Amino acid sequence: MKLTEAMLLKYGEIALRGKNRQLYEERLLDTVRGRLGREYTVIREQGRFLIRRADEGAFDYDFVTARVKNIFGLVGLCPCVMTEEQCIDNLRALALAYARKHFSGKSTFKVESRRADKRYPLRSQEISASIGEYVLNGMDNMTVNVRNPDAVLYVELRTHAYIYSETISAPGGLPPGASGKGLLLLSGGIDSPVAGYLVAKRGVQLEAVYFHSPPFTSERARDKAADIAEALSVYTDTRLHVIKFTDIQMLIKGKTPPEKLTLLLKRAMLRTAEKAAERRGCQCLVTGDSIGQVASQTLAGICATNSAVSLPVMRPLCGFDKLEIIALAKKIGTYEISIRPYEDCCTLFVPKHPETNPKKSIIERIEANMTGLDALIEQAAMTVEA
Ligand code: ATP
Numbered sequence: 001m002k003l004t005e006a007m008l009l010k011y012g013e014i015a016l017r018g019k020n021r022q023l024y025e026e027r028l029l030d031t032v033r034g035r036l037g038r039e040y041t042v043i044r045e046q047g048r049f050l051i052r053r054a055d056e057g058a059f060d061y062d063f064v065t066a067r068v069k070n071i072f073g074l075v076g077l078c079p080c081v082m083t084e085e086q087c088i089d090n091l092r093a094l095a096l097a098y099a100r101k102h103f104s105g106k107s108t109f110k111v112e113s114r115r116a117d118k119r120y121p122l123r124s125q126e127i128s129a130s131i132g133e134y135v136l137n138g139m140d141n142m143t144v145n146v147r148n149p150d151a152v153l154y155v156e157l158r159t160h161a162y163i164y165s166e167t168i169s170a171p172g173g174l175p176p177g178a179s180g181k182g183l184l185l186l187s188g189g190i191d192s193p194v195a196g197y198l199v200a201k202r203g204v205q206l207e208a209v210y211f212h213s214p215p216f217t218s219e220r221a222r223d224k225a226a227d228i229a230e231a232l233s234v235y236t237d238t239r240l241h242v243i244k245f246t247d248i249q250m251l252i253k254g255k256t257p258p259e260k261l262t263l264l265l266k267r268a269m270l271r272t273a274e275k276a277a278e279r280r281g282c283q284c285l286v287t288g289d290s291i292g293q294v295a296s297q298t299l300a301g302i303c304a305t306n307s308a309v310s311l312p313v314m315r316p317l318c319g320f321d322k323l324e325i326i327a328l329a330k331k332i333g334t335y336e337i338s339i340r341p342y343e344d345c346c347t348l349f350v351p352k353h354p355e356t357n358p359k360k361s362i363i364e365r366i367e368a369n370m371t372g373l374d375a376l377i378e379q380a381a382m383t384v385e386a
């Protein structure tokens, strides 16, 4: 029996979203189509998407899986066989052919069925029983175990019928860009890429800014930020803007007591990023801050820097321990790039005894007296293309 190979895609949360559902689905569908070439067609199939070959060629599961498994909004990928002819005899034959191909080395199985069209003459339980019996008779050395089987043969009756046994997990979340656009402050460290990933997972399209301070920071440090942005683009296109920060940094360094330097630099980064965000149509800023991780990230420190801007600043790592952040960085593929030993402009200027309980009003007063800072910030933000 000829098996028509295909892949069913399951999506999670967006199925629940009332009026927006159509919009979210379309965005997700477009993203999937955009990742695959012309050899594949992607259509809606009653609460799922279906990927098929557009021609007679073989379905390349490795290729398709690699292309779609990181798309936010999808929760599972099911390599399957399908048939248009849904009568039970045909389903039984298809299931047996599938089991013979895929269940070698397994000794127990069960069948689970689901019918979208309740007019189908058999109920789900009956479909499972009928197919299970047929497969059992056709397979040597296999028995049924409904509690703890080695393999589950799933049967789904929708516009067509599908049979599969494996679900490759996908990241979930919301489709790329469905929630708008944000600007990530991307440092080249471990934290900020993870923060970007988490926000992008909620449907926020990302752009990124890296503050570059030559000659204090090297070209290689900049390349590292570029490589991280590229690594994030596996999940969602992340365009990187490099903003030259040297002049701002020197001005602030000359006029700030050392223990307050990091806070004033961070305010200047946020202010520049906010202006760049406005030019690029971004509705929020994103940073890799985690409460209490370093002196500038105590609540008092966050308070004293946050007041520099009025755009919301997302800090998705605020409740994460460093080890949790590292584990996630490894999982998403940014960790190895982040630990390359190149300097960051903040670490170069880190004071010996940074303030951990700064007073917002004092920080703001120092900043207000810095002649020329506003103009430099304006100028730096202008280097980001509108
Ligand atoms: P990371 O691991 O992301 O570098 P960190 O633990 O080193 O974070 P900080 O240096 O205090 O912490 O930076 C906090 C946040 O400020 C970073 O997560 C990032 O969002 C932003 N940031 C710091 N330096 C830069 C930079 N050179 N360019 C862009 N953003 C930066």
Ligand code: MG
Binding pocket: 187, 188, 189, 190, 344, 346
């Ligand atoms: Mg850093």
